[in-house]
Each structure stands twice: as structure tokens, then as C-alpha cells.
Amino acid sequence: MKLRLILGDQLSLSTSSLSDLSQDDLILMCEVRQEATYVKHHKKKIAFVFSAMRHFAEDLRRRGFNLRYVVYDDPENSGSLLGEVRAALDLHPCEEVVVTNPGEHRLLAEMQSWADELPVPVVLRDDDRFLCSTEDFAQWADGRKQLRMEYFYREMRRKYSVLMDAGGPIGGQWNYxxxxxxxxxxGLDVPETYKSDPDAITQEVLALVEAHFPDHFGDLLPFHFAVTRDQALAALDEFIARRLRLFGDYQDAMIQGEPWMYHSHIALYMNCGLLHPLECIERAEAAYHRGDAPLNAVEGFIRQILGWREYVRGIYWLKMPDYKGANALNAERALPEFYWSGDTQMNCMRQCITETKQNAYAHHIQRLMVLGNFALLAGLHPDEVNEWYLLVYADAYEWVELPNVSGMILFADGGLLASKPYAASGSYINKMSDYCGSCRYKHTVKNGPTACPFNYLYWDFVARNDGKLRGNPRMGFMYKSLDRMSGEKRQAIRADSQRFFKAMQANEKV
Ligand code: FAD
Ligand code: DLZ
Ligand code: SF4
Structure with missing residues (x-):
């Protein structure tokens, strides 16, 4: 008899820890303070994970498996995974504990020491729900000077034969x-996101979250995420039928009052195990072959999953634990209060933070071009930015959050993931959104109290990091422009930035 521990992001029947499951084994699932509070997750994220765990447990019970499920408010709940494994072993003597490797390094390190704490061996198995194993990624990375996603992605296309035609990419190009x-x-008529009806299990979880996590960030209601595999599949199908067609066209567009745009909203389901990445890819590819969606949309969507998602996970396991402490640009500023309250005059930031608070979701370009870009330009400390991203989004786990934050937005890894910092001024935000029209700042004004802060912060960032970034070939153009600026102009940029930072740190409304 084996004890098989299933974590909140391992809700797949195909999880490796269940692969040789027999009827007399015991499956353990537990809602624990340790996991719910190691960062103060968004209320909706906790409700989503607990409800999905409880529904998965129901499914296992219906299939006739032995299950021990410890609810959060059980008076006997020890609050930790190890405590619950110990309690289960006390009640049900098992010859070993089997777990699929967790998705976060802190937990893997902890589990690797469990063998010393427990009377039986602990077997950690690979998480094979990904399309590239950590070993295969390490092999791909070995000896390469640069780890560019595009090349990794092409190999994945070949390996899984996705959008391929006679050995080459369909349509003749890898990337559209x-x-x-x-x-x-x-006048875009953006379709609604998938909405489930909370059932009795979810209602109970919502009451529990309200009672036990009142001081966590975010709005608990309305709650409409899928919480079962069938619902997650319905959400995927709805995306393919209604939004995939325009996914590529509006991938980088932001519209006030349209938090969901033409994105899929399935990362949270893939990341907790309700959907398998390959089935998402296959359904999108089938839509292309049926003529229901164009190649630019389908290729773009598939690249995010087969390329980016696998690539960032590879980078995470390749570079942890050092990756977490990386701060190549020596960014030291504290995260401003408005990242929690949304109380800022920068309309783009206010919109993206408010939507994050309401939905535990923001689409990629909001996370990157607005929230992330500001964090980069303002020189916010990577630890604080990482903590924020890890707790506010329902799809956030460190394996995917950390490389996106430290690598993609903050350049804290010194350019391992991105070839140059993703810095953008107000005019680019204006080009890709309708936020600027109702902002108190003017994206066309470069200096002074009415100027868009992204404009002067952009140049202050370039000037501040001269010693570190001038040598970057992709930054040459920026430094040429900086060198051409008059001393007066540079002085104005510095003064505006200092004034802005001072007000921000004093918690004035900036
Ligand atoms: P879509 O836009 O519909 O994309 C389809 C799928 O592609 C996503 O579901 C996701 O699985 C995958 N994908 C797309 N971009 C990325 C990427 N850069 N890295 C990994 N997978 C990607 N994604 C997370 O899953 N969890 C996170 O914690 C997370 N943190 C992020 C932090 C920052 C600063 C940035 C810039 C991106 C982050 N992403 C994260 C990536 C991406 O923004 C989200 O996956 C996406 O917004 C989720 O919404 P969606 O399902 O509608 O995605
Ligand atoms: C995210 C999360 C939360 C909020 N709660 C639990 C929990 O109570 N029990 C559990 O097993 N898992 C939970 N999770 C998911 C874990 O945090 C996740 O498995 C690790 O971060 C590793 O990826
Ligand atoms: Fe954001 Fe600047 Fe546009 Fe205001 S003007 S919405 S601060 S980019």
C-alpha cells in the first residue's frame, strides 16, 4: 500500500504519482495554511484551487479510489503538507510515499528532506504533464551561448509535428x-469569457475563503472560473469557437473595460492540471485545418503554449535556485502602494491593477507592457515584483511566474531570457490601447507635471543604466538618442523622475 500525495496543481488523472495506482493505495489531498499563505494569494486564486481540488477528489472517489481529503478548517489540520503526510501515515501504514515533483523549487527542496523526517521512503517522480522534460531542456541549452525561445520552439514544432508540412512549417514560415x-x-464585439455557475462545493469554498483569508488581496466575487475538467474543456472549446479567430490580430491590444479580449483564459486550468497542453494545441490546430481560424492566429496561440510555456519552465529548472536572487540592474525601489489599491492617476496602471484585483487575471500585454514596464522603468526590486505577480494571478506558480518577471520584464537575469529590456514609453502604450484618452497625463507631453510618467521614466531608466546597457547591441539606438539630447533636456528628465519617485514613495497619488 502506497500513500500518494496530490498537490493543488496536480489535478490530472495522468499525474505520474497516480500512474501505477492500485485500489488499496491511499490518495492524500490537503488544503493547508502553508500553501495558501506562503504568499498571500488572491482570494479568487485560493477559491479556485480549493474548489478544483475538492471536485477532483469527488471524481477520484466516484472512481472508487481510497482518498483522504483534509479540508482547511478541519480542527485537526496541521497546516503543513509534511504534517498531513505524517498524520496519514499514522492512520494508514503505507510502505512508501509517492509524489509528482512540485512546480516550485522551495517545495521540491522541502520534499527532498522528507525522507529524513518520515518512517518510510519518499519517491519523487518527474512531472510528465509538460511537453519538454527538464532533462531534454538542459540538453537543448547545453553549449548554447543564447537561449532564444524561437529556436527552442522550432524544435518543439518538429518534435510534436505541429503545424508541419513535409518537414517544414505550414505556410512556409515558423512565425506569423x-x-x-x-x-x-x-466597435469590437469581444465575446464574454467562459462563466461557470458555482455549485454547492464552490459555494462552501467561497464561504471558507471569505472567513479565513479576509486580508488577502482581491475580490472573491463574482466567481465564475471552471473548477472541473469538463468545465475547463468547455472553456477551451468556447475560446476556440469564439475568440481564437482574432487571437493574433488583437494579441497585444488593450481596451478599457475589456479585461478578457481575445485571449484564451486557460493558463490557470493548464497550470493546475485540468487541461493538458497538448490537447489545447491539438484543438487549435484542428480549428485551422477545418478553416475555422487563420494561420496567424493559430500559430501565435500554439507558440505561446508549445514555445513560451515550455521554454520558461525549462529556464526555471535550469537556473534555480540562483535565478530567484538575480538583480542584474540593481533595482532597489519598493513596490508602491498603488499596485495593491489601484489608486494612481496613470490610467493604464489603474485599469490593469483594478482588473487584476477583480479577476485574478490580466492578459499578457497588460502584465508586460503596462504593469511590468512600469516596474522596470521605476527600478522596483525583483523580490517585491515577483511576490506581487505570484500572488495576484490565478495562474501563477513560481516555475512560470519567475522567468516572466525576472527575465521578461525586469531584465534581472542580465539578458538570459530577453535580448534587451522590454522598456516602452507612453506613445507605445497609446498605440496599443485606448487608455491614454481618459488619463490625467498626456502621452504626447514629455516633461513637466502633465507629461506621461512613462515618457520621462523611460529616458531616466536608459540614462540610469548606461553602465550596464550601453554595450547591448539592441540598445545602441537608444543611447545614440540619449547622447543627442541637450544637457537641459537630460536635466528635465532627471528632475521629473526624482519628483515622481519622491511623491510615489511618500504615497502621494501619482
Ligand atoms: P493566452 O494569451 O490565451 O495564451 C495562451 C497560453 O499560452 C496561456 O494560457 C499560457 O499557458 C501560455 N503562455 C502565453 N505566454 C506565456 C509566457 N510568457 N510564459 C508562459 N506561458 C505563456 N503565465 C502563467 O501561466 N502564470 C504566471 O504566473 C504568469 N506570470 C506572468 C508574469 C508576467 C510579468 C508576464 C509578462 C507574463 C506572465 N505569464 C504567466 C504569461 C502570460 O501572461 C499568461 O500565461 C497569460 O496572460 C494567461 O492568460 P491566457 O490563458 O488568457 O493566455
Ligand atoms: C496554490 C495552492 C494553494 C492556494 N493551496 C494549496 C493547498 O492547500 N494544498 C495543496 O496541495 N496545494 C495548494 N496550492 C498549490 C501549491 O501551492 C503548489 O502545488 C505548489 O506551489 C507547487 O507548484
Ligand atoms: Fe498610461 Fe501615460 Fe497613457 Fe496615462 S498617458 S494612460 S500614464 S501611458
């Missing part, structure tokens, strides 16, 4: 981004 990324258009 040149056709994507249109600015937002007026």
Missing part, C-alpha cells in the same frame, strides 16, 4: 507575428 499585433479597433 508580422501579421499580428494590430492596435485596438473601435
Amino acid at each position: 507575428d508580422a501579421e499580428n499585433r494590430k492596435p485596438p479597433a473601435g
Whole structure:
């Protein structure tokens, strides 16, 4: 008899820890303070994970398996995973504990020491729900000077034979981004996101979250995430039928009052195990072959999953634990209070933070071009930015959050993931959104009290990091422009930035 521990992001029947499951084994699932509070997750994220765990447990019970499920408010709940494994072993003597490797390094390190704490061996198995194993990624990375996603992605396309035709990419190109990324258009009729009806299990979880996590960030209601595999599949199908067609065109567009745009909203389901990445890819590819969605949209969507998602996970396991402490640009500023309250005059930031608070979701370009770009330009400390991203989004686990934050937005890894910092001024945000029209700042004004802060902070960032970034070939153009600026102009940029930072740190409304 084996004890098989299933974590809140391992809700797949195909999880490796269940692969040789027999009827007399015991499956353990537990809602524990340790996991719910190691960062103060968004209320909706906790409700989602607990409800999905409880529904998965129901499914296992219906299939006739022995299950021990410890609810959060059980008076006997020890609050930790190890405590619950110990309690289960006390009640049900098992010859070993089997777990699929967790998705976060802190927990893997902890589990690796469990063998010393427990009377039986602990077997950790690979998480094979990903499309590239950590070993295969390490092999791909070995000896390469640069780890560019695009090349990794091409190999994954070949390996899984996705959108391939006679050994080459369908349509002759690997990447159709040149056709994507249109600015937002007026009069778009963006379809609603998938909405489930909370059942009795979810209602009970919602009451529990309200009672036990009142001081956590975010709005608990309305709650409409899928919490079962069938619902997650319905959400995926709805995306393919209604939004995939325009996914590429509006991938980088932001519209006020449209938090969901043409994105899929399935990362949270893939990341907790309700959907398998390959089935998402296959359904999108089938839509292309049926003629229901164009190649630029389908290729763009598939690249995010087969390329980016696998690539960032590979980077995480390749570079942890050192990756977490990386701070190549020596960014030291504290995260401003408005990242929690949304109380800022920068309309783009206010919109993206408010939507994050309401939905435990923001789409990629909001996370990157607005929230992330500001964190980069303002020199916010990577630890604080990482903690924020890890707790506010329902799809956030460190394996995917950390490389996106430290690598993609903050350049804290010194350029391992991105070839140059993703820094953008107000005019780019204006091009890709309709936020600037109702902002108290003017994206066309470069200096002074009415200027868009992204404008002067952009140049202050470039000037501040001269010693570290001037040598970057992709930054040459920026430094040429900086060198051409008059001393007066540079002085104005510095003064505006100092004034802004001073007010921000004093918690004035900036
Ligand atoms: P879509 O836009 O519909 O994309 C389809 C799928 O592609 C996503 O579901 C996701 O699985 C995958 N994907 C897309 N971009 C990435 C990427 N850069 N890295 C990994 N997978 C990607 N994604 C997370 O799953 N968890 C996170 O904690 C997370 N943190 C992020 C932090 C920052 C600063 C940035 C810039 C990106 C982050 N992402 C994260 C990536 C991406 O923003 C989200 O996956 C996406 O917004 C989720 O919404 P969606 O399912 O509608 O995605
Ligand atoms: C995210 C999360 C939360 C909020 N709660 C639990 C929990 O109570 N029990 C559990 O097993 N898992 C939970 N999780 C998911 C874990 O945090 C996740 O498995 C690790 O971060 C590793 O990826
Ligand atoms: Fe954001 Fe600047 Fe536009 Fe205001 S003007 S919405 S601060 S980019």
C-alpha cells in the first residue's frame, strides 16, 4: 500500500504519482495554511484551487479510489503538507510515499528532506504533464551561448509535428507575428469569457475563503472560473469557437473595460492540471485545418503554449535556485502602494491593477507592457515584483511566474531570457490601447507635471543604466538618442523622475 500525495496543481488523472495506482493505495489531498499563505494569494486564486481540488477528489472517489481529503478548517489540520503526510501515515501504514515533483523549487527542496523526517521512503517522480522534460531542456541549452525561445520552439514544432508540412512549417514560415499585433479597433464585439455557475462545493469554498483569508488581496466575487475538467474543456472549446479567430490580430491590444479580449483564459486550468497542453494545441490546430481560424492566429496561440510555456519552465529548472536572487540592474525601489489599491492617476496602471484585483487575471500585454514596464522603468526590486505577480494571478506558480518577471520584464537575469529590456514609453502604450484618452497625463507631453510618467521614466531608466546597457547591441539606438539630447533636456528628465519617485514613495497619488 502506497500513500500518494496530490498537490493543488496536480489535478490530472495522468499525474505520474497516480500512474501505477492500485485500489488499496491511499490518495492524500490537503488544503493547508502553508500553501495558501506562503504568499498571500488572491482570494479568487485560493477559491479556485480549493474548489478544483475538492471536485477532483469527488471524481477520484466516484472512481472508487481510497482518498483522504483534509479540508482547511478541519480542527485537526496541521497546516503543513509534511504534517498531513505524517498524520496519514499514522492512520494508514503505507510502505512508501509517492509524489509528482512540485512546480516550485522551495517545495521540491522541502520534499527532498522528507525522507529524513518520515518512517518510510519518499519517491519523487518527474512531472510528465509538460511537453519538454527538464532533462531534454538542459540538453537543448547545453553549449548554447543564447537561449532564444524561437529556436527552442522550432524544435518543439518538429518534435510534436505541429503545424508541419513535409518537414517544414505550414505556410512556409515558423512565425506569423508580422501579421499580428494590430492596435485596438473601435466597435469590437469581444465575446464574454467562459462563466461557470458555482455549485454547492464552490459555494462552501467561497464561504471558507471569505472567513479565513479576509486580508488577502482581491475580490472573491463574482466567481465564475471552471473548477472541473469538463468545465475547463468547455472553456477551451468556447475560446476556440469564439475568440481564437482574432487571437493574433488583437494579441497585444488593450481596451478599457475589456479585461478578457481575445485571449484564451486557460493558463490557470493548464497550470493546475485540468487541461493538458497538448490537447489545447491539438484543438487549435484542428480549428485551422477545418478553416475555422487563420494561420496567424493559430500559430501565435500554439507558440505561446508549445514555445513560451515550455521554454520558461525549462529556464526555471535550469537556473534555480540562483535565478530567484538575480538583480542584474540593481533595482532597489519598493513596490508602491498603488499596485495593491489601484489608486494612481496613470490610467493604464489603474485599469490593469483594478482588473487584476477583480479577476485574478490580466492578459499578457497588460502584465508586460503596462504593469511590468512600469516596474522596470521605476527600478522596483525583483523580490517585491515577483511576490506581487505570484500572488495576484490565478495562474501563477513560481516555475512560470519567475522567468516572466525576472527575465521578461525586469531584465534581472542580465539578458538570459530577453535580448534587451522590454522598456516602452507612453506613445507605445497609446498605440496599443485606448487608455491614454481618459488619463490625467498626456502621452504626447514629455516633461513637466502633465507629461506621461512613462515618457520621462523611460529616458531616466536608459540614462540610469548606461553602465550596464550601453554595450547591448539592441540598445545602441537608444543611447545614440540619449547622447543627442541637450544637457537641459537630460536635466528635465532627471528632475521629473526624482519628483515622481519622491511623491510615489511618500504615497502621494501619482
Ligand atoms: P493566452 O494569451 O490565451 O495564451 C495562451 C497560453 O499560452 C496561456 O494560457 C499560457 O499557458 C501560455 N503562455 C502565453 N505566454 C506565456 C509566457 N510568457 N510564459 C508562459 N506561458 C505563456 N503565465 C502563467 O501561466 N502564470 C504566471 O504566473 C504568469 N506570470 C506572468 C508574469 C508576467 C510579468 C508576464 C509578462 C507574463 C506572465 N505569464 C504567466 C504569461 C502570460 O501572461 C499568461 O500565461 C497569460 O496572460 C494567461 O492568460 P491566457 O490563458 O488568457 O493566455
Ligand atoms: C496554490 C495552492 C494553494 C492556494 N493551496 C494549496 C493547498 O492547500 N494544498 C495543496 O496541495 N496545494 C495548494 N496550492 C498549490 C501549491 O501551492 C503548489 O502545488 C505548489 O506551489 C507547487 O507548484
Ligand atoms: Fe498610461 Fe501615460 Fe497613457 Fe496615462 S498617458 S494612460 S500614464 S501611458
